[in-house]
């Protein structure tokens with residue numbers, strides 16, 4: 146049987162003398178979507194940051210395609226798209242300039258893919274407006290445009306629907322469903338119902354800790 150894409154073994158994390166998770170085990174396969182659930186402060190963001198390599202504040206093991214993640218950093222990071230709480234958008238730059246920055250580190254992305262991503266997130270007509278003049282939801286859309294440009298195998302998304310209106314949410318659901326149907330994998334946190342995205346595996350941190 147082939148190795149899971151990501152495997153988490155006996156993960157333990159404590160913050161401020163409070164155990165967030167202990168003995169956390171799960172696997173993520175190609176074409177699988179895992180939704181992390183839990184109350185505010187249960188550790189969802191912390192878990193996503195650990196899985197993305199942004200925090201080493203844990204004990205336990207994480208494997209990427211069967212290899213310890215610390216030894217597979219290069220291939221893991223090349224396959225990862227992380228979308229965090231902060232939109233990661235520079236206010237002085239316009240949407241198109243922000244995406245050009247992003248494209249600069251991904252040589253396969255050209256001007257055409259930037260324009261079509263901006264259109265897909267509903268920002269046609271706003272390409273040249275400085276982001277500090279855009280709304281919170283529009284800035285979030287600039288950040289989400291990366292998902293339309295990126296063919297990364299693994300998407301780790303922290304509350305991707307925050308500040309997005311109903312139409313934007315429907316488009317995002319279709320994007321997630323398309324990604325997993327093509328064999329992509331997703332781990333995300335959201336309080337949103339994901340039933341429109343196809344089969345969802347839920348991982349509830351409160352239940353895990355018996356709270």
Ligand SMILES: Nc1ncnc2c1ncn2[C@@H]1O[C@H](COP(=O)(O)OP(=O)(O)OP(=O)(O)O)[C@@H](O)[C@H]1O
Pocket residue numbers: 160161165183184185186187188189190191192
């Ligand atoms: N860098 C840090 N230093 C110390 N404590 C932290 C740090 N980051 C998070 N915590 C603590 O860890 C706990 C979990 O925080 P986290 O942001 O992971 O929760 P969450 O489930 O994502 O919450 P929410 O649903 O409110 O976004 C909180 O009690 C928080 O104060």
